[in-house]
Amino acid sequence: MxxxxxxxxxxxxxxxxxxxxxxxxxxxxxxxxxxxxxxxxxxxxxxxxxxxxxxxxxxxxxxxxxxxxxxxxxxxxxxxxxxxxxxxxxxxxxxxxxxxxxxxxxxxxxxxxxxxxxxxxxxxxxxxxxxxxxxxxxxxxxxxxxxxxxxxxxxxxxxxxxxxxxxxxxxxxxxxxxLPQREYCAGLAEVVKGAAIGDVEFFSWLEQHADALAARDTALLIEAIARKVRYKAGVVARDETEQGERALLNLGHSFGHALETAGKYTALLHGEGVAIGMLLAARLSERLGMSAAADTARLQRLLERLALPTAIPPGMQPQALLALMRLDKKNLAGTLRLILWRGIGRAEIVSGVNEADVLAVLEPA
Structure with a gap:
Protein backbone atom coordinates (compact mmCIF):
# COMPACT_ATOMS: atom_id res chain seq x y z
CA MET A 1 0.00 0.00 0.00
CA LEU A 179 -17.37 21.01 7.48
CA PRO A 180 -20.21 18.55 8.20
CA GLN A 181 -19.45 15.02 7.05
CA ARG A 182 -22.21 15.06 4.44
CA GLU A 183 -20.73 18.17 2.77
CA TYR A 184 -17.22 16.77 3.03
CA CYS A 185 -18.25 13.57 1.26
CA ALA A 186 -20.07 15.62 -1.38
CA GLY A 187 -16.72 17.22 -2.19
CA LEU A 188 -15.14 13.79 -2.66
CA ALA A 189 -17.59 13.23 -5.55
CA GLU A 190 -15.76 15.91 -7.55
CA VAL A 191 -12.44 14.21 -6.78
CA VAL A 192 -13.83 10.93 -8.10
CA LYS A 193 -15.13 12.74 -11.17
CA GLY A 194 -11.67 13.95 -12.13
CA ALA A 195 -10.30 10.42 -11.98
CA ALA A 196 -13.30 8.95 -13.82
CA ILE A 197 -12.84 11.42 -16.68
CA GLY A 198 -9.19 10.95 -17.49
CA ASP A 199 -6.94 9.22 -14.92
CA VAL A 200 -7.20 5.47 -14.44
CA GLU A 201 -4.24 5.42 -12.04
CA PHE A 202 -5.80 8.11 -9.85
CA PHE A 203 -9.07 6.19 -9.78
CA SER A 204 -7.20 3.12 -8.51
CA TRP A 205 -5.44 5.32 -5.92
CA LEU A 206 -8.83 6.54 -4.70
CA GLU A 207 -10.06 2.95 -4.40
CA GLN A 208 -6.94 2.12 -2.39
CA HIS A 209 -7.35 5.06 0.00
CA ALA A 210 -11.14 5.53 0.07
CA ASP A 211 -11.60 4.72 3.75
CA ALA A 212 -8.78 7.00 4.91
CA LEU A 213 -10.02 9.83 2.69
CA ALA A 214 -13.51 9.48 4.11
CA ALA A 215 -11.90 9.75 7.55
CA ARG A 216 -10.15 13.02 6.50
CA ASP A 217 -6.53 11.87 6.64
CA THR A 218 -4.61 15.16 6.21
CA ALA A 219 -1.74 14.00 4.00
CA LEU A 220 -4.00 11.97 1.73
CA LEU A 221 -6.42 14.87 1.51
CA ILE A 222 -3.72 17.32 0.39
CA GLU A 223 -2.56 14.76 -2.18
CA ALA A 224 -6.10 14.17 -3.49
CA ILE A 225 -6.87 17.89 -3.76
CA ALA A 226 -3.56 18.59 -5.50
CA ARG A 227 -4.03 15.78 -8.03
CA LYS A 228 -7.55 16.91 -8.89
CA VAL A 229 -6.54 20.59 -9.15
CA ARG A 230 -3.48 19.74 -11.25
CA TYR A 231 -5.66 17.80 -13.68
CA LYS A 232 -8.26 20.56 -13.91
CA ALA A 233 -5.61 23.28 -14.28
CA GLY A 234 -4.24 21.48 -17.33
CA VAL A 235 -7.66 21.20 -18.92
CA VAL A 236 -8.50 24.86 -18.25
CA ALA A 237 -5.16 25.97 -19.71
CA ARG A 238 -5.94 24.10 -22.94
CA ASP A 239 -9.63 25.07 -23.19
CA GLU A 240 -10.51 28.02 -20.95
CA THR A 241 -13.99 28.77 -22.31
CA GLU A 242 -15.18 25.19 -22.77
CA GLN A 243 -15.09 24.92 -26.54
CA GLY A 244 -14.02 21.27 -26.41
CA GLU A 245 -12.02 19.30 -23.83
CA ARG A 246 -13.20 21.29 -20.82
CA ALA A 247 -16.74 20.06 -21.39
CA LEU A 248 -15.52 16.65 -20.22
CA LEU A 249 -15.29 18.08 -16.70
CA ASN A 250 -19.10 18.01 -16.72
CA LEU A 251 -19.33 14.22 -16.48
CA GLY A 252 -22.56 13.57 -14.56
CA HIS A 253 -23.56 17.23 -14.48
CA SER A 254 -26.40 17.11 -17.02
CA PHE A 255 -28.12 14.53 -14.84
CA GLY A 256 -26.90 16.09 -11.60
CA HIS A 257 -28.07 19.63 -12.31
CA ALA A 258 -31.51 18.30 -13.27
CA LEU A 259 -31.67 16.41 -9.98
CA GLU A 260 -30.63 19.50 -8.01
CA THR A 261 -33.19 21.69 -9.78
CA ALA A 262 -35.97 19.11 -9.32
CA GLY A 263 -35.13 19.08 -5.62
CA LYS A 264 -35.35 22.91 -5.52
CA TYR A 265 -31.65 23.06 -4.55
CA THR A 266 -32.44 21.65 -1.09
CA ALA A 267 -32.88 17.88 -1.53
CA LEU A 268 -29.33 17.25 -2.79
CA LEU A 269 -25.96 18.89 -2.37
CA HIS A 270 -24.14 19.58 -5.63
CA GLY A 271 -21.64 16.79 -5.07
CA GLU A 272 -24.44 14.36 -4.32
CA GLY A 273 -26.13 15.29 -7.58
CA VAL A 274 -22.82 14.77 -9.39
CA ALA A 275 -22.35 11.36 -7.77
CA ILE A 276 -25.78 10.14 -8.87
CA GLY A 277 -25.32 11.83 -12.25
CA MET A 278 -21.98 10.11 -12.88
CA LEU A 279 -23.50 6.74 -12.19
CA LEU A 280 -26.45 7.50 -14.48
CA ALA A 281 -23.99 8.56 -17.20
CA ALA A 282 -22.09 5.30 -16.71
CA ARG A 283 -25.31 3.28 -16.97
CA LEU A 284 -26.31 5.17 -20.11
CA SER A 285 -22.85 4.53 -21.59
CA GLU A 286 -23.27 0.85 -20.79
CA ARG A 287 -26.74 0.82 -22.38
CA LEU A 288 -25.32 2.39 -25.56
CA GLY A 289 -22.60 -0.24 -25.77
CA MET A 290 -19.82 2.21 -25.01
CA SER A 291 -18.60 0.73 -21.73
CA ALA A 292 -18.62 -2.43 -19.65
CA ALA A 293 -20.79 -3.25 -16.65
CA ALA A 294 -17.62 -3.84 -14.62
CA ASP A 295 -16.68 -0.15 -14.89
CA THR A 296 -20.12 0.93 -13.76
CA ALA A 297 -19.86 -1.44 -10.78
CA ARG A 298 -16.42 -0.09 -9.79
CA LEU A 299 -17.73 3.47 -9.87
CA GLN A 300 -20.75 2.58 -7.76
CA ARG A 301 -18.62 0.74 -5.17
CA LEU A 302 -16.23 3.69 -4.81
CA LEU A 303 -19.06 6.21 -4.44
CA GLU A 304 -20.74 4.06 -1.80
CA ARG A 305 -17.47 3.66 0.15
CA LEU A 306 -17.28 7.46 0.24
CA ALA A 307 -20.82 7.64 1.67
CA LEU A 308 -22.26 9.18 -1.48
CA PRO A 309 -25.78 8.54 -2.82
CA THR A 310 -26.17 6.46 -5.96
CA ALA A 311 -29.96 6.44 -6.49
CA ILE A 312 -32.40 9.09 -7.69
CA PRO A 313 -34.35 10.42 -4.69
CA PRO A 314 -37.97 9.23 -4.44
CA GLY A 315 -40.59 11.40 -6.07
CA MET A 316 -38.47 12.71 -8.94
CA GLN A 317 -40.20 11.79 -12.18
CA PRO A 318 -38.17 10.71 -15.25
CA GLN A 319 -40.10 12.92 -17.70
CA ALA A 320 -39.64 15.97 -15.46
CA LEU A 321 -35.91 15.29 -15.13
CA LEU A 322 -35.59 14.89 -18.91
CA ALA A 323 -37.36 18.22 -19.43
CA LEU A 324 -34.80 19.89 -17.16
CA MET A 325 -31.95 18.19 -19.01
CA ARG A 326 -33.14 19.76 -22.26
CA LEU A 327 -32.10 23.17 -20.79
CA ASP A 328 -28.52 22.03 -20.21
CA LYS A 329 -25.92 24.49 -21.56
CA LYS A 330 -24.03 21.74 -23.41
CA ASN A 331 -26.94 20.87 -25.69
CA LEU A 332 -26.71 21.90 -29.34
CA ALA A 333 -29.37 22.38 -32.04
CA GLY A 334 -32.13 21.15 -29.75
CA THR A 335 -30.56 17.73 -29.15
CA LEU A 336 -29.05 16.24 -26.00
CA ARG A 337 -25.27 16.48 -25.80
CA LEU A 338 -23.95 14.51 -22.85
CA ILE A 339 -20.61 13.60 -21.33
CA LEU A 340 -20.42 9.81 -21.29
CA TRP A 341 -17.49 7.37 -21.08
CA ARG A 342 -15.91 4.28 -22.56
CA GLY A 343 -14.88 3.10 -19.14
CA ILE A 344 -12.89 4.55 -16.27
CA GLY A 345 -10.60 7.35 -17.42
CA ARG A 346 -12.06 7.64 -20.94
CA ALA A 347 -14.82 10.26 -21.01
CA GLU A 348 -16.07 11.78 -24.24
CA ILE A 349 -18.69 14.17 -25.59
CA VAL A 350 -21.64 12.44 -27.24
CA SER A 351 -24.12 14.43 -29.32
CA GLY A 352 -27.61 13.49 -30.43
CA VAL A 353 -28.30 11.12 -27.56
CA ASN A 354 -31.68 9.40 -27.93
CA GLU A 355 -34.11 10.63 -25.28
CA ALA A 356 -35.66 7.17 -24.97
CA ASP A 357 -32.31 5.82 -23.78
CA VAL A 358 -31.99 8.64 -21.25
CA LEU A 359 -35.49 7.93 -19.95
CA ALA A 360 -34.61 4.26 -19.59
CA VAL A 361 -31.78 5.01 -17.13
CA LEU A 362 -33.94 7.58 -15.28
CA GLU A 363 -36.60 4.98 -14.58
CA PRO A 364 -36.44 3.36 -11.12
CA ALA A 365 -34.41 0.14 -11.14
Whole structure:
Protein backbone atom coordinates (compact mmCIF):
# COMPACT_ATOMS: atom_id res chain seq x y z
CA MET A 1 0.00 0.00 0.00
CA UNK A 2 1.24 3.49 -0.85
CA UNK A 3 1.41 5.62 2.30
CA UNK A 4 1.27 9.40 1.82
CA UNK A 5 2.77 11.37 4.73
CA UNK A 6 3.65 14.79 3.25
CA UNK A 7 1.49 17.57 4.74
CA UNK A 8 3.53 20.54 3.46
CA UNK A 9 1.68 23.28 1.54
CA UNK A 10 1.83 23.03 -2.24
CA UNK A 11 1.15 25.44 -5.09
CA UNK A 12 -0.19 24.66 -8.56
CA UNK A 13 -0.27 27.22 -11.35
CA UNK A 14 -3.22 27.66 -13.70
CA UNK A 15 -1.37 28.85 -16.80
CA UNK A 16 -3.32 31.38 -18.87
CA UNK A 17 -0.65 33.81 -20.02
CA UNK A 18 -0.99 37.19 -18.32
CA UNK A 19 -3.98 35.91 -16.37
CA UNK A 20 -2.18 32.92 -14.84
CA UNK A 21 -2.63 32.42 -11.09
CA UNK A 22 -1.55 30.10 -8.27
CA UNK A 23 -3.69 27.62 -6.36
CA UNK A 24 -2.20 27.29 -2.87
CA UNK A 25 -3.16 24.19 -0.85
CA UNK A 26 -2.19 23.66 2.77
CA UNK A 27 -2.85 24.44 6.42
CA UNK A 28 -2.98 27.83 8.15
CA UNK A 29 -3.19 29.81 4.90
CA UNK A 30 -6.08 32.12 5.81
CA UNK A 31 -4.43 33.31 9.02
CA UNK A 32 -1.14 34.15 7.30
CA UNK A 33 -1.81 36.94 4.81
CA UNK A 34 1.66 36.52 3.32
CA UNK A 35 0.07 33.75 1.25
CA UNK A 36 -2.41 36.09 -0.44
CA UNK A 37 -1.97 39.80 0.38
CA UNK A 38 0.36 40.21 -2.62
CA UNK A 39 -2.58 39.42 -4.96
CA UNK A 40 -4.36 42.64 -3.92
CA UNK A 41 -3.68 45.56 -6.25
CA UNK A 42 -5.95 48.32 -4.88
CA UNK A 43 -7.17 49.72 -1.59
CA UNK A 44 -10.80 48.52 -1.66
CA UNK A 45 -11.71 44.94 -0.71
CA UNK A 46 -15.14 43.38 -0.30
CA UNK A 47 -15.24 39.99 1.39
CA UNK A 48 -18.31 38.00 0.31
CA UNK A 49 -19.18 35.11 2.61
CA UNK A 50 -22.24 33.54 4.21
CA UNK A 51 -23.75 33.47 7.69
CA UNK A 52 -22.34 30.00 8.38
CA UNK A 53 -18.73 30.59 7.33
CA UNK A 54 -18.29 34.21 8.42
CA UNK A 55 -18.42 33.60 12.20
CA UNK A 56 -15.66 31.01 11.79
CA UNK A 57 -13.17 32.67 9.44
CA UNK A 58 -14.12 36.25 8.50
CA UNK A 59 -12.20 37.91 11.34
CA UNK A 60 -8.89 36.32 10.40
CA UNK A 61 -9.28 37.40 6.76
CA UNK A 62 -10.22 40.97 7.74
CA UNK A 63 -7.17 41.05 10.05
CA UNK A 64 -5.02 40.34 7.02
CA UNK A 65 -6.54 43.37 5.26
CA UNK A 66 -5.31 45.89 7.83
CA UNK A 67 -4.53 49.23 6.22
CA UNK A 68 -7.02 48.76 3.38
CA UNK A 69 -10.63 49.89 3.03
CA UNK A 70 -12.45 46.60 3.58
CA UNK A 71 -15.99 45.53 4.28
CA UNK A 72 -18.07 42.37 4.03
CA UNK A 73 -21.33 41.19 2.49
CA UNK A 74 -22.98 38.03 3.80
CA UNK A 75 -25.41 35.66 2.10
CA UNK A 76 -27.72 33.13 3.66
CA UNK A 77 -26.27 29.65 3.22
CA UNK A 78 -27.33 27.40 0.36
CA UNK A 79 -27.72 27.07 -3.41
CA UNK A 80 -31.15 28.73 -3.29
CA UNK A 81 -29.45 32.05 -2.49
CA UNK A 82 -27.25 32.16 -5.61
CA UNK A 83 -29.61 34.68 -7.21
CA UNK A 84 -29.66 37.93 -9.16
CA UNK A 85 -31.13 39.61 -6.10
CA UNK A 86 -28.01 38.81 -4.11
CA UNK A 87 -25.75 39.87 -6.99
CA UNK A 88 -27.56 43.22 -6.84
CA UNK A 89 -27.05 43.40 -3.09
CA UNK A 90 -23.34 42.64 -3.49
CA UNK A 91 -22.98 45.30 -6.18
CA UNK A 92 -24.63 47.81 -3.85
CA UNK A 93 -22.11 46.83 -1.16
CA UNK A 94 -19.31 47.65 -3.62
CA UNK A 95 -20.93 51.00 -4.34
CA UNK A 96 -21.18 51.79 -0.63
CA UNK A 97 -17.50 50.90 -0.26
CA UNK A 98 -16.64 53.29 -3.09
CA UNK A 99 -14.88 50.47 -4.91
CA UNK A 100 -12.74 51.59 -7.86
CA UNK A 101 -11.55 49.54 -10.83
CA UNK A 102 -8.54 48.23 -8.88
CA UNK A 103 -10.79 46.86 -6.12
CA UNK A 104 -10.90 43.18 -5.23
CA UNK A 105 -13.59 40.80 -4.04
CA UNK A 106 -12.59 37.93 -1.76
CA UNK A 107 -14.89 34.90 -1.95
CA UNK A 108 -14.79 33.23 1.48
CA UNK A 109 -17.01 30.15 1.43
CA UNK A 110 -18.13 27.27 -0.71
CA UNK A 111 -19.20 27.04 -4.34
CA UNK A 112 -22.26 29.26 -3.98
CA UNK A 113 -20.23 32.10 -2.50
CA UNK A 114 -17.45 31.62 -5.06
CA UNK A 115 -19.79 31.56 -8.05
CA UNK A 116 -21.75 34.61 -6.94
CA UNK A 117 -18.68 36.58 -5.85
CA UNK A 118 -16.93 35.85 -9.14
CA UNK A 119 -19.97 36.89 -11.16
CA UNK A 120 -20.25 40.10 -9.14
CA UNK A 121 -16.57 40.80 -9.78
CA UNK A 122 -17.11 40.23 -13.50
CA UNK A 123 -19.96 42.77 -13.50
CA UNK A 124 -18.57 45.62 -11.38
CA UNK A 125 -17.09 48.25 -13.70
CA UNK A 126 -16.91 45.52 -16.37
CA UNK A 127 -14.56 43.37 -14.34
CA UNK A 128 -12.45 43.66 -11.19
CA UNK A 129 -10.13 41.24 -9.39
CA UNK A 130 -11.30 38.51 -7.09
CA UNK A 131 -9.61 35.91 -4.91
CA UNK A 132 -11.10 32.52 -4.13
CA UNK A 133 -10.81 31.31 -0.53
CA UNK A 134 -12.82 28.08 -0.68
CA UNK A 135 -13.90 26.59 2.64
CA UNK A 136 -15.52 23.39 1.35
CA UNK A 137 -13.81 20.44 -0.24
CA UNK A 138 -16.04 20.65 -3.30
CA UNK A 139 -15.08 24.27 -3.91
CA UNK A 140 -11.37 23.53 -3.35
CA UNK A 141 -11.22 20.79 -5.95
CA UNK A 142 -13.62 22.20 -8.52
CA UNK A 143 -15.58 25.44 -8.52
CA UNK A 144 -12.81 27.73 -7.23
CA UNK A 145 -10.49 26.78 -10.11
CA UNK A 146 -11.12 27.70 -13.73
CA UNK A 147 -13.03 30.98 -13.70
CA UNK A 148 -16.61 29.76 -14.11
CA UNK A 149 -18.98 32.10 -12.29
CA UNK A 150 -22.75 32.36 -12.31
CA UNK A 151 -26.16 32.49 -10.73
CA UNK A 152 -29.22 30.26 -10.83
CA UNK A 153 -32.67 30.81 -12.29
CA UNK A 154 -35.86 28.97 -11.28
CA UNK A 155 -35.62 27.24 -14.67
CA UNK A 156 -32.19 25.78 -14.01
CA UNK A 157 -28.79 25.98 -12.38
CA UNK A 158 -26.00 28.29 -13.62
CA UNK A 159 -27.94 29.40 -16.69
CA UNK A 160 -26.44 32.88 -16.35
CA UNK A 161 -22.73 33.45 -15.83
CA UNK A 162 -19.37 34.57 -17.11
CA UNK A 163 -15.82 33.27 -17.41
CA UNK A 164 -13.80 35.42 -15.01
CA UNK A 165 -10.53 34.04 -13.64
CA UNK A 166 -9.46 34.74 -10.04
CA UNK A 167 -6.16 36.36 -9.08
CA UNK A 168 -5.40 33.49 -6.70
CA UNK A 169 -7.01 30.50 -5.00
CA UNK A 170 -6.21 29.91 -1.33
CA UNK A 171 -7.35 26.44 -0.21
CA UNK A 172 -6.79 26.24 3.55
CA UNK A 173 -7.70 22.68 4.49
CA UNK A 174 -8.01 23.67 8.16
CA UNK A 175 -11.45 25.00 7.21
CA UNK A 176 -12.58 21.45 6.44
CA UNK A 177 -12.46 20.63 10.16
CA UNK A 178 -15.76 22.48 10.61
CA LEU A 179 -17.37 21.01 7.48
CA PRO A 180 -20.21 18.55 8.20
CA GLN A 181 -19.45 15.02 7.05
CA ARG A 182 -22.21 15.06 4.44
CA GLU A 183 -20.73 18.17 2.77
CA TYR A 184 -17.22 16.77 3.03
CA CYS A 185 -18.25 13.57 1.26
CA ALA A 186 -20.07 15.62 -1.38
CA GLY A 187 -16.72 17.22 -2.19
CA LEU A 188 -15.14 13.79 -2.66
CA ALA A 189 -17.59 13.23 -5.55
CA GLU A 190 -15.76 15.91 -7.55
CA VAL A 191 -12.44 14.21 -6.78
CA VAL A 192 -13.83 10.93 -8.10
CA LYS A 193 -15.13 12.74 -11.17
CA GLY A 194 -11.67 13.95 -12.13
CA ALA A 195 -10.30 10.42 -11.98
CA ALA A 196 -13.30 8.95 -13.82
CA ILE A 197 -12.84 11.42 -16.68
CA GLY A 198 -9.19 10.95 -17.49
CA ASP A 199 -6.94 9.22 -14.92
CA VAL A 200 -7.20 5.47 -14.44
CA GLU A 201 -4.24 5.42 -12.04
CA PHE A 202 -5.80 8.11 -9.85
CA PHE A 203 -9.07 6.19 -9.78
CA SER A 204 -7.20 3.12 -8.51
CA TRP A 205 -5.44 5.32 -5.92
CA LEU A 206 -8.83 6.54 -4.70
CA GLU A 207 -10.06 2.95 -4.40
CA GLN A 208 -6.94 2.12 -2.39
CA HIS A 209 -7.35 5.06 0.00
CA ALA A 210 -11.14 5.53 0.07
CA ASP A 211 -11.60 4.72 3.75
CA ALA A 212 -8.78 7.00 4.91
CA LEU A 213 -10.02 9.83 2.69
CA ALA A 214 -13.51 9.48 4.11
CA ALA A 215 -11.90 9.75 7.55
CA ARG A 216 -10.15 13.02 6.50
CA ASP A 217 -6.53 11.87 6.64
CA THR A 218 -4.61 15.16 6.21
CA ALA A 219 -1.74 14.00 4.00
CA LEU A 220 -4.00 11.97 1.73
CA LEU A 221 -6.42 14.87 1.51
CA ILE A 222 -3.72 17.32 0.39
CA GLU A 223 -2.56 14.76 -2.18
CA ALA A 224 -6.10 14.17 -3.49
CA ILE A 225 -6.87 17.89 -3.76
CA ALA A 226 -3.56 18.59 -5.50
CA ARG A 227 -4.03 15.78 -8.03
CA LYS A 228 -7.55 16.91 -8.89
CA VAL A 229 -6.54 20.59 -9.15
CA ARG A 230 -3.48 19.74 -11.25
CA TYR A 231 -5.66 17.80 -13.68
CA LYS A 232 -8.26 20.56 -13.91
CA ALA A 233 -5.61 23.28 -14.28
CA GLY A 234 -4.24 21.48 -17.33
CA VAL A 235 -7.66 21.20 -18.92
CA VAL A 236 -8.50 24.86 -18.25
CA ALA A 237 -5.16 25.97 -19.71
CA ARG A 238 -5.94 24.10 -22.94
CA ASP A 239 -9.63 25.07 -23.19
CA GLU A 240 -10.51 28.02 -20.95
CA THR A 241 -13.99 28.77 -22.31
CA GLU A 242 -15.18 25.19 -22.77
CA GLN A 243 -15.09 24.92 -26.54
CA GLY A 244 -14.02 21.27 -26.41
CA GLU A 245 -12.02 19.30 -23.83
CA ARG A 246 -13.20 21.29 -20.82
CA ALA A 247 -16.74 20.06 -21.39
CA LEU A 248 -15.52 16.65 -20.22
CA LEU A 249 -15.29 18.08 -16.70
CA ASN A 250 -19.10 18.01 -16.72
CA LEU A 251 -19.33 14.22 -16.48
CA GLY A 252 -22.56 13.57 -14.56
CA HIS A 253 -23.56 17.23 -14.48
CA SER A 254 -26.40 17.11 -17.02
CA PHE A 255 -28.12 14.53 -14.84
CA GLY A 256 -26.90 16.09 -11.60
CA HIS A 257 -28.07 19.63 -12.31
CA ALA A 258 -31.51 18.30 -13.27
CA LEU A 259 -31.67 16.41 -9.98
CA GLU A 260 -30.63 19.50 -8.01
CA THR A 261 -33.19 21.69 -9.78
CA ALA A 262 -35.97 19.11 -9.32
CA GLY A 263 -35.13 19.08 -5.62
CA LYS A 264 -35.35 22.91 -5.52
CA TYR A 265 -31.65 23.06 -4.55
CA THR A 266 -32.44 21.65 -1.09
CA ALA A 267 -32.88 17.88 -1.53
CA LEU A 268 -29.33 17.25 -2.79
CA LEU A 269 -25.96 18.89 -2.37
CA HIS A 270 -24.14 19.58 -5.63
CA GLY A 271 -21.64 16.79 -5.07
CA GLU A 272 -24.44 14.36 -4.32
CA GLY A 273 -26.13 15.29 -7.58
CA VAL A 274 -22.82 14.77 -9.39
CA ALA A 275 -22.35 11.36 -7.77
CA ILE A 276 -25.78 10.14 -8.87
CA GLY A 277 -25.32 11.83 -12.25
CA MET A 278 -21.98 10.11 -12.88
CA LEU A 279 -23.50 6.74 -12.19
CA LEU A 280 -26.45 7.50 -14.48
CA ALA A 281 -23.99 8.56 -17.20
CA ALA A 282 -22.09 5.30 -16.71
CA ARG A 283 -25.31 3.28 -16.97
CA LEU A 284 -26.31 5.17 -20.11
CA SER A 285 -22.85 4.53 -21.59
CA GLU A 286 -23.27 0.85 -20.79
CA ARG A 287 -26.74 0.82 -22.38
CA LEU A 288 -25.32 2.39 -25.56
CA GLY A 289 -22.60 -0.24 -25.77
CA MET A 290 -19.82 2.21 -25.01
CA SER A 291 -18.60 0.73 -21.73
CA ALA A 292 -18.62 -2.43 -19.65
CA ALA A 293 -20.79 -3.25 -16.65
CA ALA A 294 -17.62 -3.84 -14.62
CA ASP A 295 -16.68 -0.15 -14.89
CA THR A 296 -20.12 0.93 -13.76
CA ALA A 297 -19.86 -1.44 -10.78
CA ARG A 298 -16.42 -0.09 -9.79
CA LEU A 299 -17.73 3.47 -9.87
CA GLN A 300 -20.75 2.58 -7.76
CA ARG A 301 -18.62 0.74 -5.17
CA LEU A 302 -16.23 3.69 -4.81
CA LEU A 303 -19.06 6.21 -4.44
CA GLU A 304 -20.74 4.06 -1.80
CA ARG A 305 -17.47 3.66 0.15
CA LEU A 306 -17.28 7.46 0.24
CA ALA A 307 -20.82 7.64 1.67
CA LEU A 308 -22.26 9.18 -1.48
CA PRO A 309 -25.78 8.54 -2.82
CA THR A 310 -26.17 6.46 -5.96
CA ALA A 311 -29.96 6.44 -6.49
CA ILE A 312 -32.40 9.09 -7.69
CA PRO A 313 -34.35 10.42 -4.69
CA PRO A 314 -37.97 9.23 -4.44
CA GLY A 315 -40.59 11.40 -6.07
CA MET A 316 -38.47 12.71 -8.94
CA GLN A 317 -40.20 11.79 -12.18
CA PRO A 318 -38.17 10.71 -15.25
CA GLN A 319 -40.10 12.92 -17.70
CA ALA A 320 -39.64 15.97 -15.46
CA LEU A 321 -35.91 15.29 -15.13
CA LEU A 322 -35.59 14.89 -18.91
CA ALA A 323 -37.36 18.22 -19.43
CA LEU A 324 -34.80 19.89 -17.16
CA MET A 325 -31.95 18.19 -19.01
CA ARG A 326 -33.14 19.76 -22.26
CA LEU A 327 -32.10 23.17 -20.79
CA ASP A 328 -28.52 22.03 -20.21
CA LYS A 329 -25.92 24.49 -21.56
CA LYS A 330 -24.03 21.74 -23.41
CA ASN A 331 -26.94 20.87 -25.69
CA LEU A 332 -26.71 21.90 -29.34
CA ALA A 333 -29.37 22.38 -32.04
CA GLY A 334 -32.13 21.15 -29.75
CA THR A 335 -30.56 17.73 -29.15
CA LEU A 336 -29.05 16.24 -26.00
CA ARG A 337 -25.27 16.48 -25.80
CA LEU A 338 -23.95 14.51 -22.85
CA ILE A 339 -20.61 13.60 -21.33
CA LEU A 340 -20.42 9.81 -21.29
CA TRP A 341 -17.49 7.37 -21.08
CA ARG A 342 -15.91 4.28 -22.56
CA GLY A 343 -14.88 3.10 -19.14
CA ILE A 344 -12.89 4.55 -16.27
CA GLY A 345 -10.60 7.35 -17.42
CA ARG A 346 -12.06 7.64 -20.94
CA ALA A 347 -14.82 10.26 -21.01
CA GLU A 348 -16.07 11.78 -24.24
CA ILE A 349 -18.69 14.17 -25.59
CA VAL A 350 -21.64 12.44 -27.24
CA SER A 351 -24.12 14.43 -29.32
CA GLY A 352 -27.61 13.49 -30.43
CA VAL A 353 -28.30 11.12 -27.56
CA ASN A 354 -31.68 9.40 -27.93
CA GLU A 355 -34.11 10.63 -25.28
CA ALA A 356 -35.66 7.17 -24.97
CA ASP A 357 -32.31 5.82 -23.78
CA VAL A 358 -31.99 8.64 -21.25
CA LEU A 359 -35.49 7.93 -19.95
CA ALA A 360 -34.61 4.26 -19.59
CA VAL A 361 -31.78 5.01 -17.13
CA LEU A 362 -33.94 7.58 -15.28
CA GLU A 363 -36.60 4.98 -14.58
CA PRO A 364 -36.44 3.36 -11.12
CA ALA A 365 -34.41 0.14 -11.14
Missing amino acids: TIVTDTRPCSIDVVLGARSYPVSIGQGLLSDSRHWRHALRGRHVLVISNHTVAPLYLDRVLAGLEGLQASSFLLDDGEAHKTFANVGNALNALAQLGATRDACIIALGGGVVGDLAGFTAACWMRGIDFIQMPTTLLAMVDSSVGGKTGVNLPAGKNLVGAFHQPRAVIADIDTLAT
